[in-house]
Amino acid sequence: MPTLSKHISSCILLLLGFSTTVFAQFSVSGIVIDQSNTIPLANATITDFDTKVSVQSDAKGKFSIITKTIDVRLVISYKGYQTQIIQISSGENPIIALYATSNALDEIVINANTINQKLQKASEAITIVTSSEINSENTVQLAPILNRVPGVYMQSGSLNTNRITIRGIGARSPFGTANIRAYYADIPLTDGNGESAIEDLELASISRMEIHKGPSSSSYGVGLGGTILLYPEYAKFNASSANIYSTIGSYGLFRTVAKLSHGGEKANVNVIYSNTHSDGYRDNNSLDKATATITANWFIDDKNELSFIGNYTSLKAFIPSSLNREDYENSPRNAATFWKNARGFEDFKKTLFGINWKHDYNETYTQKTSVFTSFNNNYEPRPFNILEEKASTFGVRTRLLATKNFDESSLKWSVGGELFFNNYNGKQFDNLYQDFPDGTGSVAGDILSNIDENRNYFNLFAEAIYTRKKLSISLGLHLNQTNYTVENQINTSEGEQAYKFDAIISPKLGINYEVSNNFNLFGSVAHGFSTPTTEETLLPNGVFNPNIKAARGWNFEIGSRFHTTNRKLSGSVSIYTMAVSDLLVNRRTETDQNITLNAGKTSHNGIEAAIRYELFKSEHFTLNSHVNASINDYTFKEFTETTANFSGNDLTGVPKSVVNLGIEITTTKGFYGRLDFQAVGKMPANDENSVYSEAFELLNGKIGYQNTIGSQFSYDISLGANNIFDTKYVSQLQVNAFGNDTNARYFYPGLPLNAYGGIQLNYRF
Numbered sequence: 001m002p003t004l005s006k007h008i009s010s011c012i013l014l015l016l017g018f019s020t021t022v023f024a025q026f027s028v029s030g031i032v033i034d035q036s037n038t039i040p041l042a043n044a045t046i047t048d049f050d051t052k053v054s055v056q057s058d059a060k061g062k063f064s065i066i067t068k069t070i071d072v073r074l075v076i077s078y079k080g081y082q083t084q085i086i087q088i089s090s091g092e093n094p095i096i097a098l099y100a101t102s103n104a105l106d107e108i109v110i111n112a113n114t115i116n117q118k119l120q121k122a123s124e125a126i127t128i129v130t131s132s133e134i135n136s137e138n139t140v141q142l143a144p145i146l147n148r149v150p151g152v153y154m155q156s157g158s159l160n161t162n163r164i165t166i167r168g169i170g171a172r173s174p175f176g177t178a179n180i181r182a183y184y185a186d187i188p189l190t191d192g193n194g195e196s197a198i199e200d201l202e203l204a205s206i207s208r209m210e211i212h213k214g215p216s217s218s219s220y221g222v223g224l225g226g227t228i229l230l231y232p233e234y235a236k237f238n239a240s241s242a243n244i245y246s247t248i249g250s251y252g253l254f255r256t257v258a259k260l261s262h263g264g265e266k267a268n269v270n271v272i273y274s275n276t277h278s279d280g281y282r283d284n285n286s287l288d289k290a291t292a293t294i295t296a297n298w299f300i301d302d303k304n305e306l307s308f309i310g311n312y313t314s315l316k317a318f319i320p321s322s323l324n325r326e327d328y329e330n331s332p333r334n335a336a337t338f339w340k341n342a343r344g345f346e347d348f349k350k351t352l353f354g355i356n357w358k359h360d361y362n363e364t365y366t367q368k369t370s371v372f373t374s375f376n377n378n379y380e381p382r383p384f385n386i387l388e389e390k391a392s393t394f395g396v397r398t399r400l401l402a403t404k405n406f407d408e409s410s411l412k413w414s415v416g417g418e419l420f421f422n423n424y425n426g427k428q429f430d431n432l433y434q435d436f437p438d439g440t441g442s443v444a445g446d447i448l449s450n451i452d453e454n455r456n457y458f459n460l461f462a463e464a465i466y467t468r469k470k471l472s473i474s475l476g477l478h479l480n481q482t483n484y485t486v487e488n489q490i491n492t493s494e495g496e497q498a499y500k501f502d503a504i505i506s507p508k509l510g511i512n513y514e515v516s517n518n519f520n521l522f523g524s525v526a527h528g529f530s531t532p533t534t535e536e537t538l539l540p541n542g543v544f545n546p547n548i549k550a551a552r553g554w555n556f557e558i559g560s561r562f563h564t565t566n567r568k569l570s571g572s573v574s575i576y577t578m579a580v581s582d583l584l585v586n587r588r589t590e591t592d593q594n595i596t597l598n599a600g601k602t603s604h605n606g607i608e609a610a611i612r613y614e615l616f617k618s619e620h621f622t623l624n625s626h627v628n629a630s631i632n633d634y635t636f637k638e639f640t641e642t643t644a645n646f647s648g649n650d651l652t653g654v655p656k657s658v659v660n661l662g663i664e665i666t667t668t669k670g671f672y673g674r675l676d677f678q679a680v681g682k683m684p685a686n687d688e689n690s691v692y693s694e695a696f697e698l699l700n701g702k703i704g705y706q707n708t709i710g711s712q713f714s715y716d717i718s719l720g721a722n723n724i725f726d727t728k729y730v731s732q733l734q735v736n737a738f739g740n741d742t743n744a745r746y747f748y749p750g751l752p753l754n755a756y757g758g759i760q761l762n763y764r765f
Contacts, residue, residue, distance in 0.1 A: 026090035029064040031299070032057045032076060035097035036131070036208040036231040037185075038297065038307070039109050039116050041078050044098070049073035049085065059403055060360060062302065080107025080118075094265060095237045095299050100130060100208070110210055115401065115412045115465055120561055123474045123510025123522045124216035125151070125574045125608065129209035131233075136664075136674060136702060138247055138720060138756045139203045140255060140276060143731075144700060147678060148660045150608035150630040151213045155653075157732035157748030159278060159287050160317035160346060162199050166213055167578065168604045168634040169225030169530070171653035172585050172735050179530035179551065179584075181223040184230045185295075185309050187354035187372045190221070191393060192422025192455040193533040198228060200313050200350060202274045204245070204257045205293040207233040213608075214555040214576060215506065215528020218476030219399065219414065219461045222506040222528040224553050224580060232295040232309055235261030235268035240765040249756030252279025252286075267298040280320070281751050284335040284343060287317040305358040311351070318345040319382075322734040322745040325691075332728075332749035338383035342433045343441030348378040368416075369398040381442030386429040395420040399461075409468035418459040426451050450489035451538070457482040470515075474524075476508035482531050486544040501550050504529045518565060523558040532584055536596035549598050553580035559608075571611035578604040579637070585652070585687065585736070600638040602651055607631045621667040628660040639687065649689045653735040656681035673703035685733050685746040693747065696729035698722070716760040726753040 032044040040061025047054040048067055057063040065074070070090045077083040081098040088094055100108045108128060110119050119126060127149045137144045143156040146164065154164045164170060164177040173179070173195075182189040182196035190196045210229040215222040220229070235241075243259040254277045261270040272293040280286050294310040320335035321344070327334055334340070354372035361367065378389040399416025430445030460479040465472055483500040510524035531550045539545050559574030582598040608630045616623040634651035650656075658681070664674035678698045685691040704718030731750030738744060 026067050026070055026072075027064055028067055028072060028074070028088060028090055028092065029062070030088075030092075030094040030096055031302070032061045032063065032078070032096045032098065034081075034109055035099050035234065035236075037109075038097075038234070038305070041081070041098065041109060042116075044076060044078040047075040047077070049075055059363065059405075060366075078107075092265065093302070097234075097237060100128075115414050115463055117412075117465065117472075120520050121467075121472055121512050121514075123472065123512045124524045124526070125213040125557060125559055125572075125576070127152075127211045127213070127610065129211065131207050134203060134206060134209070137700070138249060138253075138255075138722075138758070139245075139257070140247070140249075140253065140278075141722075142199045142203065144676070144722065147658065148626075148628055148662070148676070149211055150610050150628045150658075151606065152211060153655060153658055153680075155732035155748075157322065158280065158282075158285060158317070158320065159199075159276075159289075160315065161319065161732065161748070162197075163732065164196075164198075164228075165654060166211070166225035167576070167606060168602075168632060168651055168654045169223075169580075171651065172583075173533070174535065178533050178536075179223055180225040181217075181221040181227040182230065183220060183227070184311075184352070185232050185307065185354065186356055186368070186370045186397065187309060187352065188393075188395065188397075188418075188420065189230070189352075190223075191374070191376075191391065192420065192424065192457075193535070194531050195533050196228070198230060200315070201230070201311060202257070202272060202291040202293055202313075204259070204274060205233055205272045205291075205295070205311070207231050213574075214524075214526060214557060214578065215553065216476075216508055216510065216524055216526045216555070216557075218463050218478040218506065218508050218526075219416065221418075221459060221480075222478045222508075222526070224528040224530045224551060224578075232293070233270060233272070234295050234297050234307075235263040235270040237263040237268055238265060239263050241762060242765075243760065243762045245758060245760040247756055247758040250754035251281050251751075252277065253756060254278075266300075267296070269294070269296040280318070281754075282320040282333050282335055282749070284318045284340045284345075285320045287315070289313070289315045289317070303360045307356045309352070309354045309356075311353075313348075313350045315349075316345060316347040318343065322732075322737065322748050324739075324743050324745050325747065326742070328730070328747040328749055336745055341438065342381060342383040342431060344380075344382050346378060346380040348376060351375045364402050364404065366401045367398065368401065369396070371396050381431060381433075381444075383431060383433070385448055386431050386442055386444050388427040388429070389425070391422065391424045393420065393422045409466065411464065411466050413462070413464040415462045417461070420457050420459075422455045424453045424455065426453070447490065451544075452487045452489060453484060453537075453544075455482065455484040470513060472512040474508070474510040474512075476510075476526070478506040478508075480504045480506070480529070482550075497544065499544070499546060501531055504550065504552070519560065519562045521558070521560050524555070525557075526555045528553055528555065530584070532596060536584055540595055545596070548584075548596060549582045551580055551582045551584050551598070553578050553604075568614040569611070571609065573607070573609045575607050576605070580604065585639075600636065600640065600647075602639075603633075603635050603637045604651075605633040615663070620669070621665060623663065623665050625663045626660070629658065631657045636687070644688065646687045646689075649687060650684045652684050652687050653733050655683045655695075670705050670707045671703075672706070674701065676700045680729075683730075683733055686736050686744075691741050691744070691746060693730040693733060696727050696750075697725070698727055698729070699724040712764045714762045714764075716762075717758070718760075719755070719757045721753065721755040723751060723753050728752070 032041045044057040143154040146154040170179045208231040212227040217227045220227040240262040245257040247255040257274045276289045296308040298306045321339040352374045376391045380387040397418040401414045404411045428448040432443040432445040463476045465474045481503045487496040506527040508526040512522040529552045555578040557576040561572045563570035611627045639646040659679045662676040682692045682695045700722045702720035706716040708714040729750040732748035
């Protein structure tokens, strides 16, 4: 009997071991996110490659799947994103980052109103610029990229003199971009001035742009023109690589970009360095620019994520300035005489740091918090004086997000705030260049002004999106209070003067209705405002102008997004009208200085359309086309000065129309290419509408070849040309330049035919 008992026990143990082996199950968990903005992708499909068992990710992008083997191949798919196949083992918890495709942009999950949603469901006009679009040019000039976006127009007098306008807002800013908010991974790029210099960032460090047109984004400052969200390029998880890209081109262009990235299972870091030199097309036009960018991501656990951004930019660029009509027509390569004799330039060093923390309290609530700081030192000799600036900013931004699902509906909401502190010191010195031999350049003399300005604001905002079946309703509310102090350090008897703009409340209402799976209608009503920049608040003698006010406006819009079932055709159309009061208008004085005033009321009406069509697709190549267009009717509604009435005139510095046509080809053999045609309407150069720039057309093109050698090395060789037809055109207007129609220096000449070539080498460790 003891022997029989031993045999029975052995059989039982053997059967138990066999059954454990046969019925063993293993669990694999992970998170699916968007590679560009790290937004979790809800309802992504995760499939066991062998058993075909599938699960979907939850609202936080998390998933868990049961497998029959320790090692498993998973297929991760999400509409609008590239499908991935990965090999992982039980017990691992990978971060799976998916890349958006260019043929289904409406499916991309965006950060609209800080509440994640698909672009197709948004209630306002939004355009996404993908990494492939960013890399489609020479990665030096931002203007050709942004100018394909309906409603957006970037004027570029030189690589360091730019102005971005959205729906006509910002066109009268003297030299930079104003009245448009900009963020880099939730870190404000708009300084206390209200100016946004996104062109100072390295283009190679940006993976995607999200452009919100009109004051519809309550959580991002409701700038009258809109908001530009930039997403940094993060390193891939579980991969390491080194990349170098060099470009040479016309007018002494030489540029090198080097990247080193490393990604583990839960964290990654990306380091990008760039160096750009250009002799420039014109006299006194050379540029040297260097940038260093660090981005890092760390998923600490399933509830906490940290990201870090650091950027340093050093630039010295000489300024040729604008020309009068005769010089523009006959001697476009010349610099303005005064600027050439003074050898005017700008020399700045900018530093930006930011940390973002995301914490999931539970399945319903998430907290997102950002802390940021920046420093800027600028030295700018100009013919009329020498400007020396120092500025620093510090701020914190936080918001609480929640998602509540019901039987047939859902509610997503967000509440938060932003505190921003800006310290600015500006000194102006007499420029004595005329007292020295030719070629000496600028020489600083006596100090003319020394102004300290401390500007701070707080924003409180709330957003909500209620969805029931095919209908989505979005509500938003934004409160801003801006305060500032000004102190004249030369005339200290005046003491510190405190000012503040009136508190501004900006509401928003938006609706999106899904007519069918392929067609959505949307509409919105939104209020926005734009405070004057520091330069706009100062009179030419450096004294603060207490009469200046913030510009305000209401935007009304309707539109649609659509695509065919096979997605060969997709697009969007929107119609809007915006009424702006107290619009800021700049005047140039006889000494080439700037004075700003509020110009009554303006009316902004327009139609925007973006259509994409797949012309041909085969096993070996794909041919796509696009048409982007905006037709504008921007006018002064009420604008009267002492001796003139400009009411009814066209708004200064904005084209009547911009049309873009393009085709692009990609092949399985590695060859690619694209052609882009742009037609820009005429623009009024002054409020009197007595001078216009001429309408013009440009043709740009690029071809290239990319290939891999083995499993680790790849390369990309490209050639490109801009302004292929060598068109003479005005690339930027100096609006309301001083003087009569003959001698006023309104015009920045655009680059004639210019070519470039590049080679990119990439090695995966």
